[in-house]
Amino acid sequence: MDLDVFVSVHRAEWDRLDALLRRRRRLTGAEADELVVLYQRTATHLSLIRSSAPDPQLTGRLSQLVARARSAVAGTRRASWRDVTRFLGRGFPAAVYRARHWWVPTALVSTTVAVLLGWWIGTHPDVQSSIAAPSQLRELTRPGGEYETYYSSHPATAFAAQVWTNNAQAAAMCLVLGVFLGLPVLWILFENMLNLGVGFGLMSSAGRLDTFLGLVLPHGLLELTAVFVAAGTGLRLGWTVVDPGPRTRRTALAEEGRAAVGMAIGLALVLLVSGAIEGFVTPSGLPTWARIGIGIAAELLFLAYVYVLGGRAARAGETGDLEAADRSASVPTAA
Template structure:
């Protein structure tokens, strides 16, 4: 084979492929042309290597093919549209669909925590079973308040965000086995209840509420959502319903749980920022609690009001026959 003639005859196609590969945007016709030229150039390279493998020609054509391949495989530009769709439709719709699970868990666990605080406060000897007198004095006088300002705010925010996101994810993931969710919740409720009871006994109940409310309203709600969604996953294989197998029901609930877990990550970031910057701030207690209550109310409105609208749109699309991803 005359290599020079072969290269001369096809060099125009290779150059054209390289020119298209360098462009930032291609029309549909140009994209199709690039694919065809790339496929033909790979054949040309194979022929050259098998018959007259000139290293210079092989290297130059390989470079052009790499550029063409990179252009073909190049993804589209980053778009915020999927992120906005998730935040305005998918996530709130899933929160609304699962609302009875996490609202029920919120009511039950809040009542249980309040009962534990009352019991510990009414029976001071109970705290003595777990804490020494020195530990109780240090908790009331230093540790409880000092915990929120022990580290720099940005580091503390990252720490509590990571810990809370991990705990919430564990509740969702462990829900398939049901029992571990109650253990995770039990440890958290015990800690809050014991601390609250000790603070109330010492006459520092107002301090406890001042430092737990700004971030705790949103933070604990996220935890209760994780617990409710996790138990919903576990219930899916216990009682899948008459129209679905256990596998179908479990897959559907797990997919929903994954969406909620992703959405709770930025929500818990907000809770972490509140805990790091608002809870220990010098603002008056009423202002700090009001900020936390406002953010918490905004999240509930997002989940229940915007979620209801998003779920209604999803149902309307399903009835219209659109093939939407299963939530």
């Protein structure tokens, strides 16, 4: 597309739209109709320029013009409880469901890595000695040692808040940094699995694996699932950079990026639940079977939420992206 010719042909329409938007008086019916038509045309022009001949200065001017026109045509839109209901009932679970082909394998591979690391550490005393001195290891793994007191060493409310903040930050980093071809996501995942494997290996070598699982499983099932979902989504976002499919790379990244941001909010709520379990249930005096049962129930509820509500919404066309009225206008482009 010859940008200079395109601008010369359509400049008058853009100037007319700008003039209508600057009117102080109330528009007549004919002028209002004209504003709507010019808004639609300018939005299409903007999409064509972005996909065919991107020019930062012209794109910036038309983006501002389209945003002003959209506000004039549709009015200022405010978030409502309807948006919250749609997000929690359709958008978020559908986005997680659509990403299942990424986060389920991520969960299986990561768990396998953690178990193998734990087995390697637990069966090799020389590896254990490289982690810490024997006296320190005994202090960590003995009854009433640091592994056990970690969950009850701070007030439950403060501990739950701290855990939630740390986990939500890790999930958000997986989602955001996925755009860098997913490489930072792999490192974050490895660090998490290494920490899990170290605890698994050291406690198993001390003959206290049952205690370790009783401390980790109540909150860990839901917490790790949220991390796996974030990591899988981040990896999918990274793959979108490599292979955007039939969409343009810009469009694909915009759609998947918006869905990922929404998932960060949803996963923060999921991690709030797991943080509450870790702060109040894990260190509680409940029997081990009851604590683990609460963790399993929370995990099953989340999976049902994703596969039942999310699956139904995804089959109905929900993607987790913004509603059409809130997205920038776009036009089909040739592959």
